[in-house]
Amino acid sequence: MSQDTLFDKVWDLHKVSRLPGGSDQLFIGLHLIHEVTSPQAFGALKDKNLKVKFPERTVATVDHIVPTDNQSRPFKDNLAEQMIETLEKNCLENKIRFFNIGSGNQGIVHVVAPELGLTQPGMTIACGDSHTSTHGAFGSIAFGIGTSQVRDVLATQTIAMNKLKVRQIWCENKLSHGVYAKDLVLHIINELGVKAGVGFAYEFAGPAISTLSMEERMTICNMSIEGGARCGYINPDEKTFSYIKNKLCAPKNEQWNKALTWWKSLKSNEHSIYDDVIKLDASKVEPTVTWGITPGQSISINQKIPLLDDLSPNDKLVAKEAYEYMSFKPGQLIKDTPVDVCFIGSCTNGRISDLRVAAKVLKNKKVSKNVKAFVVPGSEKVATEAKKEGLDQIFKDSGFQWREPGCSMCLAMNSDKLIGNQVSASSSNRNFKGRQGSPSGRTLLMSPAMVAAAAINGRVSDVREFIN
Amino acid sequence: MESVFTPPIGKISHISGKCISLNGNDIDTDRIIPARFLKCVNFDSLGESVFEDDRKTLKGRHPFDLEENKDATILVVNSNFGCGSSREHAPQALMRWGIKAIIGESFADIFYSNCIAIGIPCFTLSKKLIQEIQNYIDNKFLFLEIDMKNSLAKTKDLILNLEIKESSRKMFLSGEWDATSTLLENENLIENKFNQLPYIKFNSHLT
Ligand code: SF4
Numbered sequence: 001m002s003q004d005t006l007f008d009k010v011w012d013l014h015k016v017s018r019l020p021g022g023s024d025q026l027f028i029g030l031h032l033i034h035e036v037t038s039p040q041a042f043g044a045l046k047d048k049n050l051k052v053k054f055p056e057r058t059v060a061t062v063d064h065i066v067p068t069d070n071q072s073r074p075f076k077d078n079l080a081e082q083m084i085e086t087l088e089k090n091c092l093e094n095k096i097r098f099f100n101i102g103s104g105n106q107g108i109v110h111v112v113a114p115e116l117g118l119t120q121p122g123m124t125i126a127c128g129d130s131h132t133s134t135h136g137a138f139g140s141i142a143f144g145i146g147t148s149q150v151r152d153v154l155a156t157q158t159i160a161m162n163k164l165k166v167r168q169i170w171c172e173n174k175l176s177h178g179v180y181a182k183d184l185v186l187h188i189i190n191e192l193g194v195k196a197g198v199g200f201a202y203e204f205a206g207p208a209i210s211t212l213s214m215e216e217r218m219t220i221c222n223m224s225i226e227g228g229a230r231c232g233y234i235n236p237d238e239k240t241f242s243y244i245k246n247k248l249c250a251p252k253n254e255q256w257n258k259a260l261t262w263w264k265s266l267k268s269n270e271h272s273i274y275d276d277v278i279k280l281d282a283s284k285v286e287p288t289v290t291w292g293i294t295p296g297q298s299i300s301i302n303q304k305i306p307l308l309d310d311l312s313p314n315d316k317l318v319a320k321e322a323y324e325y326m327s328f329k330p331g332q333l334i335k336d337t338p339v340d341v342c343f344i345g346s347c348t349n350g351r352i353s354d355l356r357v358a359a360k361v362l363k364n365k366k367v368s369k370n371v372k373a374f375v376v377p378g379s380e381k382v383a384t385e386a387k388k389e390g391l392d393q394i395f396k397d398s399g400f401q402w403r404e405p406g407c408s409m410c411l412a413m414n415s416d417k418l419i420g421n422q423v424s425a426s427s428s429n430r431n432f433k434g435r436q437g438s439p440s441g442r443t444l445l446m447s448p449a450m451v452a453a454a455a456i457n458g459r460v461s462d463v464r465e466f467i468n
Numbered sequence: 469m470e471s472v473f474t475p476p477i478g479k480i481s482h483i484s485g486k487c488i489s490l491n492g493n494d495i496d497t498d499r500i501i502p503a504r505f506l507k508c509v510n511f512d513s514l515g516e517s518v519f520e521d522d523r524k525t526l527k528g529r530h531p532f533d534l535e536e537n538k539d540a541t542i543l544v545v546n547s548n549f550g551c552g553s554s555r556e557h558a559p560q561a562l563m564r565w566g567i568k569a570i571i572g573e574s575f576a577d578i579f580y581s582n583c584i585a586i587g588i589p590c591f592t593l594s595k596k597l598i599q600e601i602q603n604y605i606d607n608k609f610l611f612l613e614i615d616m617k618n619s620l621a622k623t624k625d626l627i628l629n630l631e632i633k634e635s636s637r638k639m640f641l642s643g644e645w646d647a648t649s650t651l652l653e654n655e656n657l658i659e660n661k662f663n664q665l666p667y668i669k670f671n672s673h674l675t
Contacts, residue, residue: 013665016657021644022635025651027661029668037555039509048648054662065507079507086509123667130554130578146556146582148647156651158658161581162635194494195548198577228551230577251670262666294494294551314547318493411503411553432498432552439502439521 002166003273006235006266007201010141014124016158023162029123029140031058031153032109033096035065035087036413037128041150042090050155052094057157059118060091060098063108067414068376068403071101080414094154105248107379107405110134110347114218115381117247121236121263126153131347131429133224136233137217138240139266141201143231164201164231165275168268171208173283178464180357181216182223182349182427182447184208186288186298189227191280193315194296197229200275203268204234208282214243215353222348223429226295235267287463289334290431290445292322297431298445301462305332325433326442327421335460337444340422342373342455343436344400344448346410349427350378352385354448358427359394361452361466367399368458374401374416376408400455412437425454473515473564476587480640483569483589484613485541489605490531495545496552497579501561503553514557515564532565542612544601545572550579559583569614571621571630573598584636584645589616591630616640 002008016025033041038060045052052058065080075081091098099105105116110131113119121139125132128150135142149159169192175184202224209217217234224232241260244250251259286300297319299305307330311319323330344350344358355377367373375395377383383405386392392402409416410428417437418424424436424443431443444460453463505517523530531537543562549572550558559582562570570583571591583590591614593601604610612621614630616637621628639645651658662668 014661016661017654019635019644019650020642021638023639025654025657027658027665029665036506040511040556043510050648050652053658077507083507083509120667120670128554128556130552132554144554144578146554146559146578146585148556148582148585152585152648152651155648156655156658157662158651158654160639160647160651162633194551195574195576198548198574225578226552228548228576251667255670259667259670294496314493317546321492411498413503413506430496430498430552432496434502434521435498437504439524 002275005166005203005268005272005274006139006233007141007164007166007203009266010122010124011163019160023160025158026124026161027158028126028153029057030118030125032113032125032127032132033058033060033150034109034129035062035083037147038090038150039083039086040147041128041154044151045154052096052154054157055095058096058154059113060087060096061106061109061112062087062100064407064411065413066101066406068406068408068416071404077415104380104384107382108347108350108407110222111351111378111382114138115247115379117244117250120244120259121240122266126159130225131222133230133232134218134222134347136221136224136231137214138244139233139236139263141231141233144225165199166203167200167276167278168203168205168274170277170279171204171206171282172279173281174208174211175282175285178449178467179285179287180447180449181212181219183285183288184282185220185223186290186295186445187285188280189223189296190298192227192278194226194294195228197224197227200229201231201233202227202229203274204232209234210237213353214239215351218351219348223295226429236263287447287450289450289460291326291328291334292319293325293431293433294318295429295431295445297322299334301335303334305330305334307331335462337460338423338458339371339425339444339454339460341418341424342371342451343409343424343426343428344451345376345378345408346428347378348429349448350376350382352382354427355382355386355391358448358452359391361449361463362398362400362456363394365398365456367455370458371455373399373455374403376403377405379405409436411435425451425460427451477646479643480587480589480645481616482614483542485568485611486539487542487544487601487605487610487612488531488537488540489544489602491546491602493547494551495549497550497555497558498552500550500558501555506555506557511557511560511564514561518561518565536609539566541566541568542614543567543570544598544605545570546598547573547595549575551576554578556582556586559586559588563588571598584639585647587645589632589636589640591632593628593630597628
């Protein structure tokens, strides 16, 4: 059993009681909601004649269904309009703060909460969205919940949950040039497998993690869930604190000093005990691309798609399914695979640093004429900053479409969708069958820089050839 | 199907019914219910869309389309079932199609807790046993009677020792899986916790 890790300290602090069944009742410090997983929860609350217990501990935004071409209201899509109206009404009726389109603070929930300073070390954070693990980058314990648990948090600010085990993933050395946080996390998921994290929280640590910026750390924690871990976190340090400082909802004045002292006391230390520790060498990671239908099916850019015989018995079944669905042959190179669509965005890689890296690759270059490319900033703030830096112009000049903030083709609930069996190079987090809107659409996950390189060549490419 | 759907309530101690087998590891919630069906403000009509894209691809040969499975209630799956998106729409769709319990090699965490929260017990068995059961179902009907108290599944001539987390088993037996009221019983403790937490005053604009 783990002891004295940040996870243990934060969990124990938030434990309200041990429930008769044996699970813990856990207090949720920050509850984030969006339009897709909350309406039924508010409905259930009404049915049970219950009120929102601490409305000020819940914050809302709208992201999944928003169109990214034309955001004027009412939305063209009636169902999407109905969903945003329902959220507006629920927030108004229950006095929940809502960052709506045009507020300057709307965007993907996991981009917005950190940039507002809502996400802080030591908090428990829950949201009806599996990528809530993102917030763990700040040393909070953050995890996705389902709609019934959203109902429970609204009604009681607590949920029933079993404590997770803690696995430390120690990353030695640092990433080499042209290799990004996305490559590292894809590599980790490939090494450990997509279900290794079930029942665990992942603590990412080591020199390779400390050198990452806060935005890169968010990319890592974001994808914990793709390795099966519902929660991933990184111990807070000076980078964490200076990122939060002066943000809209950050502690101010004497509260800031109190916060800082408390945050520093939370870190795991040399006395911490883990249920498991895994070490890997980050300097060996290369630009990584998925070739299959789970985020664990990835290889580095110069590798060949694995042969069935090279895989463990457990991986064979899914590999066979993947060859067929992706129409890849075992032993084929991933490099130079033609792509039809290039997508930069999502809660994994839709932040300003992601846009900067991609824009650097695209500057004075043109997108291949066979490719439809578009970039969707993660939030209104990201969009504003990008425009200030002239990044939007670089994207447009290269042939990328510049869009309004939202989840967009990460899950294709708006009109941005793959068509038929198109291949997309995507900076998002899931390459599941049909994920990007077409039941036969094919997704190759990679870093935003790699997406930019693929857009220029019209083929999967090694971004290191573009950025010497 | 929707007209006759009644969600489970209270104690869940016995589930019996016909098994339906679905082969494959890492079946994610996007496949169980594709994102376009998430455009809804209630769960009512999800049952008919469960596995929509997989079913279309298989043109009537998907287990959820086979005539003999129409009245099945116990789903038998392989490993890491329900990975990916946290959408409760996935177990809701399964439940509204008719599934009352799932037996598998393993389940993804969030999917598992969503199932508990809506009253679908998820049991595990070894890979070997699951494969034997799935092979059996390929040829014959399998009716199981699940006894939650003793974690057993029985047929005429076979008894299976099912595994389930002890806390989940207790919650089903007591009815506590429907968590809201249990959680609310500790209202005072919740208030105390709120007052004790060091950071409640940190986000000044929220208070
Ligand atoms: S960007 Fe994608 S993964 Fe992230 S919250 Fe939106 S839909 Fe989910």
